[in-house]
Amino acid sequence: MSFTISELVSFEEEVKKSRFQAFAIPVETEQQIKECLEQFKDVSTTHQCWAWKLGHQVRFNDDGEPSGTAGRPILATIEGNQLTNVLVLVNRWFGGIKLGTGGLVRAYGGCAGKCLTLAEKIELIExxxxxxxxxxxxxxxxxxxxxxxxxxxxxxxxxxxxxxxxxxxxxxxxxxxxxxxxxxxxxxxxxxxxxxxxx
Structure with missing residues (x-):
């Protein structure tokens, strides 16, 4: 049984002076994902990391953060919530304090996870x-x-x-x-x- 989310939700928090902002967006095609990433492009951010899942297809992007510290934890929260047809984008504005790899994993995964808890899950009928x-x-x-x-x-x-x-x-x-x-x-x-x- 798979679920998706009913509508766009967002969540924002501060972690050691860095601001994190997550968006969870229901999507149905790769074209729609490209359009969403374009629409949510924000040049003021330090990093824009994301992950998406469509059926069996998954992609993620660390956008300059150390490998495996951003995109993969975001994807893990999508899969942990049994979701598909979802794009989760997490923006970061660097606040001057380095978080280290463990801190980054917790910050990106945590922000994405809190964002997804705000979303209404709906069963995806095949x-x-x-x-x-x-x-x-x-x-x-x-x-x-x-x-x-x-x-x-x-x-x-x-x-x-x-x-x-x-x-x-x-x-x-x-x-x-x-x-x-x-x-x-x-x-x-x-x-x-x-x-x-x-x-």
Missing amino acids: KHKIRLNCHFNEWSILQYEFKKQHIDFVEHYLPEGVMVEASVLVSQIEPLSIKLQDLTRGREKLKRLESEHDE
Whole structure:
């Protein structure tokens, strides 16, 4: 079971005259992460360290702090909270007192952790992308089914019929597949694309 956070949260504290400011941001794509890092760029900081997790993918950055003292502890707090689809950014303004490697790990990990405790955790329900084709006269029946089950879909009208892409819960795949085969008398099959949130 994976969780993400419902909305952006921030937390700020001072550690031995250095100011630390953390932002935790829910994200869904690497492009969105790049945009967030650009948006939160602050040239006044001494360091802007971050970590993110999207499904099985993780990245972190120490931004000039000694290796392993910033990005990795931030990532550890994300994973310790069983979170995914989250970017945590921690800014530091150096206050003149060196913290040492242990102090940096505690400061970055601690600030990120306190920030994440302020966030509302929501369960991430895994969805799969599917694609199907049908004739024009069949689409109205399928469309009714999609709407009844609150399935998000995009339809593409082609000369020979309709191609539909949708995001569905795992439990919806088999019933939809059977419905499509019945409707098209076995002519069409449901195709599964990549899952949106890898567990």
